[in-house]
Each structure stands twice: as C-alpha cells, then as structure tokens.
Amino acid sequence: MKYIVSFILCVLLYGSSSAQNRSLDYYLNQSLSNSPLLKDLNNQVLSAQLDSLRLKAGLKPQVNLNGGGLYAPVIRGYGYSQAITNGQSIDGLLSVNKTFVGKSYLNAQYYALQLQRDSLGNIIHLSEQDLKKNIIAQYITAYGDLQQYNFNKEVVELLGKEEDLLKKLTRSNVYRQSDYLTFLVTLQQQQLQLAQSRLQYKNDFALLNYLAGIRDTTFAQLTEPAITKAVLPSVANSIFFKQYKLDSLRLNNGRKLVDYSYRPKLNIFADGGYNSDLTYHAYKNFGASAGFSLIVPIYDGGVRKLLYKKLNLEEQSRQTYKAFFYNQYHQQIDQYSQQITENEKLIVQINDQIRYVESLIKVDTELMQTGDLKISDLILAINNYLTVKNTLTQTVISRLQLINQFNYYNR
Template identity: 25%
Template sequence: MLRLFFTLGVIFCCFAGYGKTARNLSYYIEFAKTSSPLLHDYKGRIEIQQMEEQRLKAVYIRSKLELNGEFLFVPIISKDGGKTSFLWNAQNGTDYYGYDLGESSGHLYAGFTWTQPLLGGGLYEASRKQTEIQAAIQSNNMRLEKHQLERTVTEQYLLCLLDKSLVGLADSVRRVLQQQELIVQELVQDGILRQSDLHLLAIEKAANYDLKTASWQSYCTHLSDLNILCGITDTAKVELDAVCLFPEIKNNPISLFLEQYRLDSLNVAANLRVFKLQYKPRLNLFVNGGLQVSNYTHVYRHLGWNAGLTFSWTIFDGRQKRWQEQQMQVQMRTISAYKAHERFQNEEHKKKCLSEMQLYGERLNALCGQLSEYDTVLVNYLKEIRAGQRSVVDYITVLRNKIQAERDYVTLQTNRQLLIAAYNYWNW
C-alpha cells in the first residue's frame, strides 16, 4: 500500500510540475547561450583586446605629459664660529659634520616632462595586429563554446524526449490491457476463461504502471538537468516539442575546428614580430620645464625649461633574438602536430558516426518487421482466446515481447538521433 501511495505521489508531482507550455530545442539552446558565463567571459576578453589596442596607440604614438618633482635636503652639524648648531639644509660651511657639501647639497626641482615618440608607428602597427589576432582567437573560442553548447543541450533534450516517448508507450500499453481486460471478463463470465487469467492481466497492468512511473521519474530528472544546463530557474509547466535531426551537408571542406590552430600560428608569428621591433632604433622628443634650484635665495629667478632628443638602438643582446626565433619554430611544430591530430580525430569521428547510423537504420528496419509480426500474432491469439483455443498466458508472453521490442525501437531511434547530433557536431 505504501508503494502504491508513493508511485501515485510521484506521478502527481510530475504531472503537476510539467504541463502545456510548449518549448522547443531552439529555446533551450538560446537560453543556454545567454546564460553561459564562459561566453560572457569570451565577450569581455574581446572588449578588453579592443581597449588594449587603444592603450597601445597611446603608448607608441601619442605624447605623454608628466608632473614630477624632487626636494633634497642635506642636514649637517656645524661648528663654524666656535658655535655648534644643527642646520637642516646648509648651503655652505667649513667646519661641520655631515655629507661633503661640495659633493652633495640640497636642491629643489618641480616641473613637468612632455615626451613624444617619433619612431613608434611600426611598433604600434605590429602590436595592433597582434591584438587583432588575439581578439580573433577569443571570437573563435566563443564560436567553439556555442557549438559545444548546442551539442550538449541537444543530447539532453533528446534524453527528455526518450523518457516522454516511453511514457506514451506505457499509456498505449495501458489502453491495450484495459481493452483485453474487458474481453477476458466477458469470457470468464461465459466460462471460457478462468478468474486467474484476469489476475494475470492485473499483474501486467501493475508492471506497466511501474514502468510508466519510472519513465516519469527519469523525465523529471532529465528535464531538471536540462534546466540547470541552460540556466533556467522558472518552474513553468512545459511540453517539449518533438525534434527530428538530419545529417547536415557541409559546403566548406575545411573543418572549422582547425581554425584555432591557424590563429595560434598567426599569434606566435605576431609575438615574434613585436619582439624583433625592440631592436629597431627608438627616438623620442622631450621637453622639461619648471623650477630647479640648489640655493634658495632668489628662487623665482630659476624657472626655466629645456628640450632634447633621446635615442637608443640595441646592437647586441647576447643572441636573445636567435633564441626567440628557435622558440617560435618549436611552437609552430607543436601547433602543426595538434592540428594534424585534430584533423585525424575529426575524420574518424565522422566515419564512426556514419557507420553506426547505418547499423542503427538496419536494426530499426528489422524491429519494424518484428513489430508487424507481433501485431499479427496478437490478433490471431486474441481470436484463439475467444474460441477457447489459446490461454491468456501465451497472449501476455507475446505482448511482453512486443512491448520490449517497442521500447527497443524508441531507444534505437533516440540513439540514432544522438549519433546525428554528434555527426553534425564534428562535421562543422
């Protein structure tokens, strides 16, 4: 009795929780993309790369204005004139303890420095192309993540549809058993069948009821997992639309999975170009202006400015550039190896999916033939039962086999759809 109450409660909860609001696969895929934190992360990285391009422009091309200053005091203990005293910033002295005032004396500097790079255009252009490549890498990562989400959500959605189909199958079996129960009741009353035959049908109804309950529980679990995967928090009653997937025909012969390796190669080459540009001559124009004094009398007379050029050119660096080039070659070989392995795996996955899809198609055709034979046998058995020539046990045995075949058929259909989803994922 407790088990009966439990199963009734589970079914009531499932029916109460999921109702008539129709939702399709596209709804869940779009919701998953919207709520994915990783996609938001990639989008933010792209925006950061765009901001980085403007920062590099400011570093290599635009001028810079700095406000700076320095105040230095040199205290001494003076004994000039036979009197000992502490001077916090002496300008001169002959008899004292402290730093040599001829070598170090207090001074004050306050002003600004304006600097304008004159040869930064090449370095900026190389750095700009590097940031564009890095932004393209993030965009490609976003595409890969969206593609992965589409596959994951599709697979979870198909599992929900499988449970839904099994529930529908249990309902159809219940209706068949109810019809047979009415027929058997009439035959029992006519003395053709025994009361135990009715008990057998009751047992089958209870077993079918348990299968339906298990399917509903699985449906509830899979749908809850689908909502979690997509970031859906509402508890609206839903009815999932059916979906029928087909292998997608690809026009582009090159897999888009290989795009990430092309971008990685470009990024390595761009890093090397930026590294080499530090060996180009660097020329900056600067202007300094402000106050600079070491004697604090007539401070106002020491306001001034100066200007000049700074030049630097790296002639020898201990062969750092050579080692950097060798590192790039190793990175390129590694990327090529990953690319070849990815191409191999991609082709093998597609071949495997196509081969298994063909086998599933053959098995589905065979099951269709079996189900047709089962229908014929059940019709003949029912006629023989009415004539008293066949027992209900034989009918139930065949019915059980048919139900199992129908469950296998539904499961095979879902597995084939999952294979199509996997093939479309790799054939991208």
C-alpha cells in the same frame, strides 16, 4: 486495486502539469543567453579592443607634472656634503616625453592584438558548439524518456482494455481464475514500469533545465527535436581548424616582433618649470630643457636566436596537433556517418517487426473473445511487443544522438 488507483493519479497529475510544450530552440536560446562562460569570453574580446586603444594612446606624447624638494642641514659641521646636496633644493617641472616607434613595428603590435581577438572569437564559437551539443544531447535523452513514458502509457491502456474483457470471460468460466491473475500481474508490472518511466523523465527534464540555466520546477512536454544530418563545411572553413591558422599567423607575427625589437629606439623629451637650490638668485631659476635618448642594439648574448628556437618549437607542436586532429576529425565524421546509416536501416527492420507483432496481438485478442487463446500466448505476444518497441525507441534516440555528434562539426 491500489495499483490502478496509483496509475489514475499518475495520469491525472501528468495531464494537469503538462499543459505547456517546450522546443529544442527554446533551450538552446536560453542556454546561450544564460551561459556565464560566453559572457566572460565576450567581455575578454571587448577588453582586447581596449588594449588596442591603450597601445595607441601610449604612443602619444606623455605629459607629467613633477615636483620635489630637499633639505639637508649641516649641524655643527655634521651633515651631507654641500657640494652634493646643495643643502636644499626645490623643483616643479612640466615634462613631455614621446617614444618614436616605426610604422611596421606598430602594425605588428596591432596585428598581434587582432589575432588575440580573433582567437577569442573562435573560442566563443567553439564554446557555443560545446554548449549546444550538451543541451541537444540532454534534450534528446529527456525526449526519449518521454517517448518511453507515452509508450508505457499506451501499453497500460491496452492491457486495461484486455483486463476488462478477460474479467468478463473469467466470470463466464471461459478462462480460469489463475489465467486472469497471471494477466493481472502483467498489468500491475506495466503500471509500475509506467510510474518509473515518468520519474525518469522528470529527472532528465530537470537536468535539462539545470544545464540551460533555467530555474523552473514546472513540468512540461518536449516537442520532437527537428534534427537532421547537416552538410559539413570544408576543412578550410571549419572553426575547428581556424585556431591552427591563427596560431600560425601569431608565430609568424611573433618573429617580426622579435626582429623589430632589435631596431634602434629613439625617445625625445622636454621639460620646463622651476628648479633651484635656493642659494643664489632663486627667483631667476625658471627655465626649460630638452633632450633625446637613442638605443642601438649591438649584441644580446644570443637571446634573439633563443627566441627564434622557441617559436620554431611552437610551430612544430602546432603542426603535430593539427595533423593529429585532422585524422581524428575525419575518423569521427566517417564513423558517425556509418553508424547513422546503420541505425536508419535498423529502424526500418524494427518497424516491420512491430507491424507483425501488432497483427499478432490483434489476432490474439479476437481469439481470446472466443476462449481459443492461451493467456500465456497473449502475455508472450505483449512482452515481445514491449521489447520491440523499446528497441525502436532506443534506436531512434541513438540515431538522434549520433546526428547531434555529427552536426557538432557543422560550423
């Protein structure tokens, strides 16, 4: 009796708390919206845009106001040399400085920043794919738990009807008391399995909310995930290979930046203001000056060649990683496709077997009404039904998980 009461309470609690349904799209949208990693990466993209503006601003004339003073006393013949310090000085100058950079060098610097933004954008896409895959995987797991719970609930309801019939037949001496008790034990075991499956669903449902960044302890039912096998883009358009292209462009641009860094550099400057040692006609020491500086690289001790070697080593690593990932990519795609096909064939076979088992249970039920059935045969048929249905649920969930793994590369 206590098992039956527990079961009724379980069903009532479940029914009262599952008024709302939630879909896979809801969790995907919530997870993308709540992810701190995606927000951080988007902020890094904005920061890289500011770097371009900062580079452009740094090439404009730089204006500074500089001021200073000096007093070096000579006491009883002790002190700094007046020929060096002039004893005292004061200055206040407004200076303007501009560095001239070649247009090609400037474009290469801008391009380096653009590649940095593109790399961050690609990382954002990859992070979104990782997050979606994890959310979908957990959603499928929780949905599978829900299906298992619903199936256990169906079995308990079926056994409950059979138990009522068997009880009447036992009272009519059609079946023995031991047969009834054996069947009752089977019913109680399924009631316990029902409670355990509900607890498993609650745990995986809570984990789904946790991964999506949802603070919610309410209980809800998950709708069937609308997941179908996607048509993958070509390797040339896949975000999983885009980073290798960006790295190649970055290395080529890096060689240009090395070459540009060895070109002559010109800088001009000008200032105006007051600069005096306060010794003679200090009021006339207002003036201005202008000048330039030119740097022409001649010999660097072989640094340029070493920088080229470093870039060549990075290119070799890039090609090695790309070739290795290319093989892994196609190996996984082929493996997932094969496993999905095998699961679909297995599901068809399992459904055929379920129809046979259901027909057997129906026949056994009719035989039980006339007392021409062994209870052990009915229990065996029910156990077979449980096994086959559990196999179907696991296979369906496995297929959905494989499709999720396959669709991970669909971008």
